Amino acid sequence: MKRFANKLIAITGAAGGMGLAFARHFATEGAALILTDVDKAGLAEAAAVLTKEGARCSTHLVDLAVESELHKFAAEIAGQHERVDVLVNNAGLAYGEVAFSFESLSQAQWLRFLSVNTVAPLLLAQALRAPLARAKGVVLNVSSMAANVPATAYGVTKAALNAMTYGMASVFGNDGIRVNAIAPGLMETPAARGNLPTETYQRIQSQQMLKVHGTADDIAALGVFLASDEARFITAEIISCDAGNRLRGWRG
Numbered sequence: 001m002k003r004f005a006n007k008l009i010a011i012t013g014a015a016g017g018m019g020l021a022f023a024r025h026f027a028t029e030g031a032a033l034i035l036t037d038v039d040k041a042g043l044a045e046a047a048a049v050l051t052k053e054g055a056r057c058s059t060h061l062v063d064l065a066v067e068s069e070l071h072k073f074a075a076e077i078a079g080q081h082e083r084v085d086v087l088v089n090n091a092g093l094a095y096g097e098v099a100f101s102f103e104s105l106s107q108a109q110w111l112r113f114l115s116v117n118t119v120a121p122l123l124l125a126q127a128l129r130a131p132l133a134r135a136k137g138v139v140l141n142v143s144s145m146a147a148n149v150p151a152t153a154y155g156v157t158k159a160a161l162n163a164m165t166y167g168m169a170s171v172f173g174n175d176g177i178r179v180n181a182i183a184p185g186l187m188e189t190p191a192a193r194g195n196l197p198t199e200t201y202q203r204i205q206s207q208q209m210l211k212v213h214g215t216a217d218d219i220a221a222l223g224v225f226l227a228s229d230e231a232r233f234i235t236a237e238i239i240s241c242d243a244g245n246r247l248r249g250w251r252g
């Protein structure tokens with residue numbers, strides 16, 4: 001029997017990269033998928049690939065920075081499904097000014113990054129709380145090793161997401177919902193490859209304790225374990241998957 005047969009998994013940021021890897025791994029374990037992203041073309045392409053591979057999925061265009069869109073999506077899902085077994089809060093803003101300009105961001109920029117990376121995971125879980133509670137479900141927040149690195153706005157949003165994870169686990173635990181975060185190191189995704197100059201990519205990778213190559217599949221496999229019954233006693237944890245990189249830093 002597959003571990004996620006008859007289970008429903010909602011994944012944000014599912015248009016590619018890690019979101020697509022989560023979708024593949026859960027589908028392989030028998031799950032049906034609810035895929036969301038703000039990237040319409042990417043989402044359609046991901047769904048087409050997954051469907052061809054035999055996955056059952058629906059797609060939903062949602063901008064997580066817009067609270068009304070987030071609530072509309074959650075209401076639609078809650079109206080259609082008695083239970084949601086897993087919510088993977090994978091969407092995130094990771095590159096450009098959020099990665100560097102710690103000192104010069106405007107309040108509006110700070111609030112946008114925080115709203116997508118930190119607040120949306122809570123708002124979405126709260127909006128899906130009833131179907132998650134019926135399933136005694138699981139929330140996975142995708143954080144980052146950058147939470148441990150000084151002076152990037154990105155790191156601040158992910159450090160705040162770690163604290164948010166503890167708070168969510170405490171409150172949602174009352175409904176039997178487990179909440180954990182995964183903190184990836186440098187994982188090869190199109191976004192990471194496309195946004196980091198080769199020199200930066202190699203420098204970050206060279207600081208790993210293990211000289212191995214991180215992939216989106218490493219994160220998705222961990223996510224499947226954390227969402228499974230084998231992890232039923234694990235909540236309020238930030239689980240690193242970074243080949244030891246967080247202890248050495250990545251800014252050089």
Ligand SMILES: NC(=O)c1ccc[n+]([C@@H]2O[C@H](COP(=O)([O-])OP(=O)(O)OC[C@H]3O[C@@H](n4cnc5c(N)ncnc54)[C@H](O)[C@@H]3O)[C@@H](O)[C@H]2O)c1
Nearest residue numbers: 013017018038063064065091092094144184186187189191
């Ligand atoms: N790749 C890495 O090395 C790495 C390392 C640590 C953490 N992460 C985290 O993993 C997650 C996935 O990263 P990835 O490498 O696959 O990058 P990615 O950019 O491909 O994935 C992020 C997804 O979030 C979506 N998104 C962005 N803003 C949104 C919004 N307002 N509403 C809805 N969706 C929105 C994007 O369209 C994209 O599909 C992110 O949270 C990222 O911060 C990645």
